[in-house]
Amino acid sequence: MSPLRPWRLAAQIWGLALLTQVVVLLSLTAMLWMSRQPPPHSFGRLHDYIVREMAMHAGEPGGLQAAVDRASEQTADRYALFSADGTLLAATRGAEPPTLTAEQLAAVGRGERPDKPPVVVVPLRIEDGLAGYGVVHLGMPPPLRPGLSTLAVVLAVLAGLSLLLARRLLGPLRRLVATAQAFGAGDVHVRVGLPPRGPLGLLGSVFDEMAGRVAELLRSQRELLANVSHELRTPLARLRVALELAAESDGEAARTELTVAEDDLAQLERMVEDVLRAASLDLASLRASDTHTALRRQRLDVAALVLLTGRRFSSAWSRCRVSIDVPDGPIDVEGDPELLRRALDNLLDNARKYSEPGAPITIRAATDGDHVLLEVIDLGIGIDPADQPQVFTPFFRTDRSRTRATGGVGLGLTLVQRIATAHGGTVALESEPGRGTRVTLRLPRASRGAVEAA
Numbered sequence: 001m002s003p004l005r006p007w008r009l010a011a012q013i014w015g016l017a018l019l020t021q022v023v024v025l026l027s028l029t030a031m032l033w034m035s036r037q038p039p040p041h042s043f044g045r046l047h048d049y050i051v052r053e054m055a056m057h058a059g060e061p062g063g064l065q066a067a068v069d070r071a072s073e074q075t076a077d078r079y080a081l082f083s084a085d086g087t088l089l090a091a092t093r094g095a096e097p098p099t100l101t102a103e104q105l106a107a108v109g110r111g112e113r114p115d116k117p118p119v120v121v122v123p124l125r126i127e128d129g130l131a132g133y134g135v136v137h138l139g140m141p142p143p144l145r146p147g148l149s150t151l152a153v154v155l156a157v158l159a160g161l162s163l164l165l166a167r168r169l170l171g172p173l174r175r176l177v178a179t180a181q182a183f184g185a186g187d188v189h190v191r192v193g194l195p196p197r198g199p200l201g202l203l204g205s206v207f208d209e210m211a212g213r214v215a216e217l218l219r220s221q222r223e224l225l226a227n228v229s230h231e232l233r234t235p236l237a238r239l240r241v242a243l244e245l246a247a248e249s250d251g252e253a254a255r256t257e258l259t260v261a262e263d264d265l266a267q268l269e270r271m272v273e274d275v276l277r278a279a280s281l282d283l284a285s286l287r288a289s290d291t292h293t294a295l296r297r298q299r300l301d302v303a304a305l306v307l308l309t310g311r312r313f314s315s316a317w318s319r320c321r322v323s324i325d326v327p328d329g330p331i332d333v334e335g336d337p338e339l340l341r342r343a344l345d346n347l348l349d350n351a352r353k354y355s356e357p358g359a360p361i362t363i364r365a366a367t368d369g370d371h372v373l374l375e376v377i378d379l380g381i382g383i384d385p386a387d388q389p390q391v392f393t394p395f396f397r398t399d400r401s402r403t404r405a406t407g408g409v410g411l412g413l414t415l416v417q418r419i420a421t422a423h424g425g426t427v428a429l430e431s432e433p434g435r436g437t438r439v440t441l442r443l444p445r446a447s448r449g450a451v452e453a454a
Contacts, residue, residue, distance in 0.1 A: 051122040051134030054081060054090070064090045076139035083132045098135040108133050172200040176207065188215040223394070232271075235264040274411040277342075278394070281418040295422055299446055300337050301330040302372055306365040309344045319357050322348075325364040331372050332446040335423050340374075343419045346412040347376035347439050354437070355380030367445065371425075374441040383431040391429060392417045416441070 050071050057063035068079045072092040080097040081089045086105070091097035098119055100108070107114035108123050109130065115121055118138040124131045175192055182190045191211060194204030242261040246254040303326040310324035333340075344363065351361045355378045362377040383391060390396045395410040413429075416439070420427040425443035 048122050050075070051079070051081070051136065052124070054079065055124050055132070055134065068092060078137040078139070080135045081132065082135070084130045089132070098137040100135060169200070172204065176200070176204060179207065179211075183211055188218055220394075232268070235268050238264045239268075271411065274415050277339075278411065278415050278418050281415075281422045295336045295339065297334050297336060299332055299334055300340075302333050302335075302340065302374060302443075303327055303329070303331045303365045305337060305340060306344065306363055306374060309341055309348070310363045313345070313348045313363075317352055320352055320355075321358060321360045323360060323362040325362060325366075327366065331365055331367055333372055333423070333443050334446050335443065336419075339419045339422070343416045343441060344374065344376070346416050350412050350439075351376055351378035351380065351437070354378065354382075368442070370445050372443045372445050374443070375438060377436065377438045379436040382433040382435055382437055383429070384433055388429060388431060392427075413439075 054064060054067040054071060057067050064081065068081065068090045069092070071077070071079055078092040078095050078098055080091040080099075083089060088097055100114070100119075100121065104114035104116070104121065108121060111123060111125065111130070113121055113123065120136040120138065122134040122136070124133055172194055175194065179190050179192045188211065191208045192204035193208070194201045196202060196205045239261050242257040242264070246257040246261070249257060306326050307324055310322050314320065314322040348361065348363060355361065359379050362375070364373075364375040364377070366373045366375075387396075392413050393410075394414045413427075417427050420441050420443065423443050425441060428440045428442070429437065430440075431437040
């Protein structure tokens with residue numbers, strides 16, 4: 001696609017503004033033309049008739065004045081009748097009689113009609129020549145016909161106004177185009193920075209918000225890549241050392257080192273699986289049509305899932321005192337059983353890591369209206385308030401030395417949050433240092449129709 005040149009953009013805006021104003025002007029002109037008073041020649045014939053009717057009473061001074069009065073009342077015009085020598089015979093009462101200039105009088109003497117709106121002149125001729133004339137001062141002059149010069153002036157004014165409008169629009173549009181091109185070229189920190197006024201200001205604000213989200217996404221991806229690279233380095237280094245020692249040791253020592261290497265491989269496998277799973281859920285959230293590739297939804301009883309997960313965890317970690325609290329009846333949701341089990345496993349594993357051996361851990365399922373609550377509660381060391389806003393950030397760990405000893409790279413709660421979001425739910429954390437932590441998954445409950453259909 002060819003780049004949008006500023007001069008071409010300016011020409012298009014100016015042309016569009018000018019065309020719009022010309023169309024408006026022509027429409028108004030047509031409306032005035034159609035709604036105007038009778039054409040000028042109709043005015044002439046009408047007043048010819050009126051004046052000649054009044055002139056029929058010229059031999060009756062009282063009758064002539066009465067005729068002028070009647071015409072004035074009925075037409076709202078001012079009338080005056082003169083003899084050939086310019087003597088006033090009758091005129092509209094209460095108004096100054098219309099008069100003619102010397103040039104107009106000369107034209108009347110030649111038998112011409114020197115009409116000059118709003119004045120209409122009606123010569124009264126007889127066989128011997130001019131008997132007199134009538135002058136009509138129109139109360140409402142006939143509409144003027146716009147001439148070419150008038151249209152030219154109006155078009156010039158409209159052209160100037162449209163040019164000003166185009167220049168007013170061109171500045172913000174140039175900034176938008178330049179910012180979009182720079183952003184597309186890789187400068188993710190560039191912003192439009194227009195005041196949020198008017199449509200273009202709103203468009204600039206929306207673009208800046210979009211650019212901010214994209215920049216944050218790219219930053220998160222780079223940070224994720226850097227963290228993964230850093231976290232892979234430690235277990236890989238331990239693997240190399242374990243394999244070197246196994247190669248140089250006897251059978252028993254070699255088996256010991258290979259056992260250590262197996263633990264490191266398990267940690268690597270779990271970290272890679274967590275990263276891939278989180279990336280898959282993030283991709284599904286960006287592409288609504290691909291959600292089914294990340295989730296294998298089915299109707300499941302989360303009360304039974306909580307009971308099974310708690311019992312399995314208790315068997316694997318016999319030193320932990322696990323309390324399971326679920327209602328007697330089923331609690332149905334539409335979700336992926338493997339992902340929900342993984343979320344509960346992560347929460348239980350975190351509760352174990354950050355609690356003293358033998359400290360109680362509670363896993364619970366309950367309902368809250370149209371939602372299901374899955375909770376894991378521990379009485380461990382808790383989380384500092386300053387760290388709580390960051391606990392769902394990938395690779396964030398509140399106590400790195402403790403995490404090295406217990407395993408984990410800081411992806412557990414990140415994956416829990418991604419799983420909750422993918423199911424249309426939320427995750428909330430409440431913690432107090434020295435008193436423990438409560439993590440709550442809030443998921444939509446399966447509708448009655450979905451349950452009955454299943």
